Amino acid sequence: MNENQLSGSRRDFVRSALITISTGTISTAGAAARDRAHTPEKEQRFLNDSEKEFLWAAVDRLIPPDERWAGAAEAGVVNFIDLQMGGAWGRGDLLYMHGPFRQGSWTQGYQLEYTPAELFRRSILAINRQCAAQGTPFTQMSHTEKDAFLITLEKGELDLDGIPSNIFFDQLLDQTVQGFFSDPIYGGNKNKVGWRMIGFPGAYANYFDLVDKHGIDFRREPLSIGEQALAEFGMPMKESK
Numbered sequence: 001m002n003e004n005q006l007s008g009s010r011r012d013f014v015r016s017a018l019i020t021i022s023t024g025t026i027s028t029a030g031a032a033a034r035d036r037a038h039t040p041e042k043e044q045r046f047l048n049d050s051e052k053e054f055l056w057a058a059v060d061r062l063i064p065p066d067e068r069w070a071g072a073a074e075a076g077v078v079n080f081i082d083l084q085m086g087g088a089w090g091r092g093d094l095l096y097m098h099g100p101f102r103q104g105s106w107t108q109g110y111q112l113e114y115t116p117a118e119l120f121r122r123s124i125l126a127i128n129r130q131c132a133a134q135g136t137p138f139t140q141m142s143h144t145e146k147d148a149f150l151i152t153l154e155k156g157e158l159d160l161d162g163i164p165s166n167i168f169f170d171q172l173l174d175q176t177v178q179g180f181f182s183d184p185i186y187g188g189n190k191n192k193v194g195w196r197m198i199g200f201p202g203a204y205a206n207y208f209d210l211v212d213k214h215g216i217d218f219r220r221e222p223l224s225i226g227e228q229a230l231a232e233f234g235m236p237m238k239e240s241k
Contacts, residue, residue, distance in 0.1 A: 044086030046117055051124050052078055057139045059176045061146045070193045072180050080179030080188030081120070090117035112163065116171065123168035126160035127153075185225045195222040203228045 047055070055078045065071035084090050092115030104111040114122060131138045131149075138149060152158060156166030179188030181195070183203060189195065195202055202222035210218070 043083060045082055046086035046090060046121075047078070047082045050128060051121065052082070053139050054124050054128060055081060055172075057141075057146065058150065058172060059179075061143065061150060062173060062176045063180055064143075069197050070190070072176050074190070075180055075193045076184075076188045076190035077176055077179035080182070080186055081175050083187040084175065084178075085117040085120055090120075091115055092117075112167065114163070119163060119168060119171060123160040123163050123165075126163070127158075130158070183225045192222045192224065 056073045059077045059081075060071050060073035063072035063075075063077075065074060088094055095115070097113070097115065099113065101111060101113040112119065127138060131141075136145070138146065141149065150169065153165040153169040153172075156164050158165035160168055179186075180193075181198075181200075182189055184190065184192060192202065194200075199219075200222060201218070201220050203225045204220075204223055210216075
């Protein structure tokens with residue numbers, strides 16, 4: 001992602017985001033959600049106020065609002081990230097965390113000793129500290145300044161207390177995309193804005209009434225997992241707020 005891409009059209013972003021989703025980008029969200037679905041435990045929150053403020057400002061530049069659609073912040077992406085960091089995935093329950101931890105090549109994937117939650121907390125604290133030292137907190141920067149700073153993170157030009165900034169940026173972008181397009185039951189995609197924007201019908205269990213119809217314009221209100229459970233089994237599933 002370069003500066004032009006970061007400030008470019010939503011259509012270009014959505015096209016690239018859908019490619020990511022099609023290759024399994026929401027797998028971690030799904031795994032964490034399955035853990036919550038089968039374990040009747042209270043949802044765990046993780047983020048403090050300063051972390052939420054930074055993330056609200058950051059995700060709102062990664063998927064900004066336009067004249068028709070809400071951006072990532074308004075769509076509840078920060079809430080989605082909060083639940084992810086407070087759950088099994090954020091704790092590293094779904095990751096191999098026993099080391100050894102050494103500098104690897106880009107083909108080896110994530111090689112740090114920190115859980116996702118630790119990575120976010122350590123990185124955001126370092127970012128807030130660096131921005132404050134330079135005189136302007138990230139949340140108070142202009143849109144142009146925020147975009148330029150995010151590009152600096154993406155290029156790996158900053159050390160975030162031992163975490164390469166590009167590693168944090170990749171995780172931040174991935175969580176933003178997941179939160180914007182995943183089922184609302186996971187805490188993001190408020191009012192199913194991500195699905196409405198791309199015309200995704202949601203979690204329909206079958207299309208028996210349409211199997212013999214071809215070339216029709218398929219338009220249907222998006223259906224979430226919670227709505228499907230209520231419709232099929234009379235079991236309301238509370239969406240994360």
